[in-house]
Amino acid sequence: MSDKAKAEDEAVTIPAQSDGSTGGATLTEDAAPGETLLKVTGLQKHFPIKKGLLQRQVGAVRAVDGIDFEVRSGETLGVVGESGCGKSTMGRLITRLLEPTAGTVEFEGKDITHLGVGGMRPLRRDVQMIFQDPYSSLNPRHTIGTIVSAPFKLQGVEPEGGVKKEVQRLLSVVGLNPEHYNRYPHEFSGGQRQRIGIARALALNPKLVVADEPVSALDVSIQAQVVNLLDDLQQELGLTYVIIAHDLSVVRHVSDRIAVMYLGKIMELADRDLLYKSPMHPYTKALMSAVPIPDPARRGAKSERILLKGDVPSPISPPSGCRFHTRCWKATQICKTTEPPLKELRPGQQVACHHPENFEDQAPQDVVLLSDAKEATELVAEEALAESARTSAAVAAEAETGATEAEGAEAAKSTEAAKQGTKDAKSTEGTGSAEEEPPAKEK
Ligand SMILES: Nc1ncnc2c1ncn2[C@@H]1O[C@H](COP(=O)(O)OP(=O)(O)OP(=O)(O)O)[C@@H](O)[C@H]1O
Numbered sequence: 422m423s424d425k426a427k428a429e430d431e432a433v434t435i436p437a438q439s440d441g442s443t444g445g446a447t448l449t450e451d452a453a454p455g456e457t458l459l460k461v462t463g464l465q466k467h468f469p470i471k472k473g474l475l476q477r478q479v480g481a482v483r484a485v486d487g488i489d490f491e492v493r494s495g496e497t498l499g500v501v502g503e504s505g506c507g508k509s510t511m512g513r514l515i516t517r518l519l520e521p522t523a524g525t526v527e528f529e530g531k532d533i534t535h536l537g538v539g540g541m542r543p544l545r546r547d548v549q550m551i552f553q554d555p556y557s558s559l560n561p562r563h564t565i566g567t568i569v570s571a572p573f574k575l576q577g578v579e580p581e582g583g584v585k586k587e588v589q590r591l592l593s594v595v596g597l598n599p600e601h602y603n604r605y606p607h608e609f610s611g612g613q614r615q616r617i618g619i620a621r622a623l624a625l626n627p628k629l630v631v632a633d634e635p636v637s638a639l640d641v642s643i644q645a646q647v648v649n650l651l652d653d654l655q656q657e658l659g660l661t662y663v664i665i666a667h668d669l670s671v672v673r674h675v676s677d678r679i680a681v682m683y684l685g686k687i688m689e690l691a692d693r694d695l696l697y698k699s700p701m702h703p704y705t706k707a708l709m710s711a712v713p714i715p716d717p718a719r720r721g722a723k724s725e726r727i728l729l730k731g732d733v734p735s736p737i738s739p740p741s742g743c744r745f746h747t748r749c750w751k752a753t754q755i756c757k758t759t760e761p762p763l764k765e766l767r768p769g770q771q772v773a774c775h776h777p778e779n780f781e782d783q784a785p786q787d788v789v790l791l792s793d794a795k796e797a798t799e800l801v802a803e804e805a806l807a808e809s810a811r812t813s814a815a816v817a818a819e820a821e822t823g824a825t826e827a828e829g830a831e832a833a834k835s836t837e838a839a840k841q842g843t844k845d846a847k848s849t850e851g852t853g854s855a856e857e858e859p860p861a862k863e864k
């Protein structure tokens with residue numbers, strides 16, 4: 422059995438409660454909607470590279486290289502990024518299927534970073550994962566009926582109408598023929614296998630579902646069904662999702678917030694609407710420019726596409742400073758030397774960039790583009806560059822007006838205060854002289 426299949430078996434192999442209950446064991450009280458369910462701090466996963474007879478470590482693949490984020494109860498966090506940027510590794514770290522190299526993972530306020538198999542057992546029903554690769558995540562020796570009903574049996578859960586009926590319902594809900602209950606995984610296509618994985622993950626009504634490219638193997642009509650199913654379940658049961666995709670068009674419809682990853686780091690983390698309306702990281706902007714535009718009136722907007730220069734660099738030795746600087750058309754010296762921290766530049770929008778888009782450019786006036794940036798610029802449509810300059814100028818002007826207004830308001834306030842002060846001073850003068858100095862006539 423593959424590692425993933427083993428991990429999946431582990432994920433569902435939870436003994437029923439000794440009292441015969443449905444095994445509602447949870448680590449802590451349920452998080453209220455909007456409260457933090459999962460918190461990740463400085464999370465890293467470096468896969469060692471070993472060589473030679475002695476298998477000495479000669480380097481490491483820095484698949485996830487220090488990420489921080491929170492997932493709130495009831496929300497859907499979308500995670501996007503190019504192939505190899507560490508999305509699946511991140512998913513497997515937060516479900517504790519992989520041991521982190523550094524950092525912490527907290528679930529419902531409890532640090533679960535280093536919990537062993539026993540400690541993780543009660544958590545396994547609360548956190549489920551749908552795997553990216555439908556070929557290696559199902560046990561080939563079990564029928565799909567056995568696979569999807571295993572969580573019910575192992576937890577001692579007896580759904581209304583019986584396990585078989587519930588499993589068949591789950592199968593039809595994910596677009597499979599319930600009559601295929603007794604078939605084996607090899608008799609299904611990749612897309613169908615993925616649907617089996619989804620049915621199994623949702624069977625126990627977990628609190629958090631980490632879905633790694635859950636619909637990429639499905640055809641369009643089934644994608645819609647599955648997305649609607651995930652949505653309905655979220656509404657009904659208050660589920661929380663982390664949905665991983667390489668494509669912004671999938672997460673757009675399902676996410677409340679979106680994290681954009683590049684070479685093991687989060688480049689931008691923002692509310693969905695903010696991210697689509699005004700992306701701030703150049704990489705986000707490039708990814709968005711590659712999403713087909715469904716509006717027929719804007720079909721001609723192809724010219725705004727931003728093609729990225731070259732391939733994604735190796736995660737074994739990521740570029741210095743900002744990891745995106747070798748492909749960014751705005752890169753300056755500071756980008757090469759100093760890593761930009763992920764900062765909240767607008768409420769609900771965190772960005773790791775020295776010269777963000779749709780924002781007042783924070784670069785000094787005399788900055789010089791790196792030669793990499795000059796080459797990258799050649800691949801960026803004139804319209805995109807012009808738009809970027811326009812929005813930066815507009816935000817800068819707005820900021821200036823705001824500052825002038827604020828200064829004006831401040832000045833008006835101080836004038837008012839000064840007047841008030843004079844008034845007060847005058848009245849105090851009057852009172853003071855009356856109180857402190859006895860009237861001359863009384864002397
Ligand atoms: N077990 C492992 N051992 C060594 N390197 C690994 C291992 N798993 C992943 N990697 C490497 O870590 C990096 C991130 O891989 P990961 O699968 O997380 O990327 P991804 O964003 O999910 O990509 P994709 O969109 O192709 O699924 C890649 O360079 C990959 O080769």
Ligand code: SF4
Pocket residue numbers: 702703704743744745746747749750751752753756761773774775776777
């Ligand atoms: S402008 Fe600089 S910091 Fe921002 S993404 Fe480009 S290279 Fe990175």
Ligand SMILES: [Mg+2]
Pocket residue numbers: 508509510553633
């Ligand atoms: Mg992946």
